[in-house]
Amino acid sequence: MTDLMTRPTQPDHSGGDHDDVTPPPPPGPPFVPSDGGRRWPRRVAGGAAVLALIGAGGTAGGVVAERYLIDQPATTAATAATASSTRTVTEDADLAAIVKQVQPSVVTVLVDSDQSSSLGSGVVLRSDGLILTNNHVVEGGGTVSVRLSSGRTVPARVVTTDTTHDLALVQASGLSGLNPVTFGTDDSVAVGDTVLAFGAPLGLENTVTSGIVSALDRSIDTATESATGGGSEKLTGLLQTDAAINQGNSGGALVDLSGHVVGINVAIATASQSDSGSIGVGFAIPADTVVAAVQQMEARSS
Secondary structure (H helix, E strand, C coil): CCCCCCCCCCCCCCCCCCEECCCCCCCCCCCCCCECCECCCCCCCCCCEEEEEECCCCECCCCEEEECCCCCCCCCHHHHCCCCCCCCCCCCCCHHHHHHHHHHHEEEEEEECCCCEEEEEEEECCCCCEEEECHHHHCCCCEEEEECCCCCEEEEEEEEEECCCCEEEEEECCCCCCCCCCECCHHHCCCCCEEEEEECHHHCCCEEEEEEEEEEEEEEEEEEEECCEEEEEEEEEEEEECCCCCCCCCCCEEECCCCCEEEEEEEEEECCCCCCCCCCCEEEEEHHHHHHHHHHHHHHHC
């Protein structure tokens, strides 16, 4: 699945991404904001992506979901992903302290080609610059680079991808001493928990939004249509959140009040084709799924 959005003009890069979902109403290209004279293209292939939102027990109906592109120990990110020691944080906690802890571990993933420029988000898995993002952020191909929260930008390459779970590993060059994220576990997440979403919505890097976990175990059926043909994919077991997620948040982190990543942002639902912004219905790939997928991708690439 490929989703692209363009991003605001920057001194060294540019970007974008997205996908949409629909049950009954026929799909049509959603409105896409423009900024600085640049577009947020819908798909590299120029087709439409249709997603049907399915609840835990059946069709949720009536919404259009959209994906955006433009989202250890010394060994693997997956091992480092277990949240063994957690500090106690209450609802009265200072969210700024959590942001300060997590923000350096969230990056912007930039993809530039002759046809388009796009961006998404990602999280640091290893101190040497191994980055996790969504597959749909990088699947269009092109020159990849990673911008750190400090503003430093470095070249990167795609190491391997997992199209089933819409995840990808990207290796940034010439980095050391980065702060890897720590993953939580699925059994630590409950409906009503406060969460923070990190990423670069609409190219606005170092953005943080807050909300709650709205539901668990959501499934999204995706049907893709492109110049080379169509297909379908399904993402299951997703977390639902009302934290604002928009184009460019793909691959970014959904974090709990202990600063642990409980999900990787992947999609949102919109009320209509013309209104493509967040309506408070977003989705993230849960931590246990992410950790298992990372372990498998690292095994394949080693």
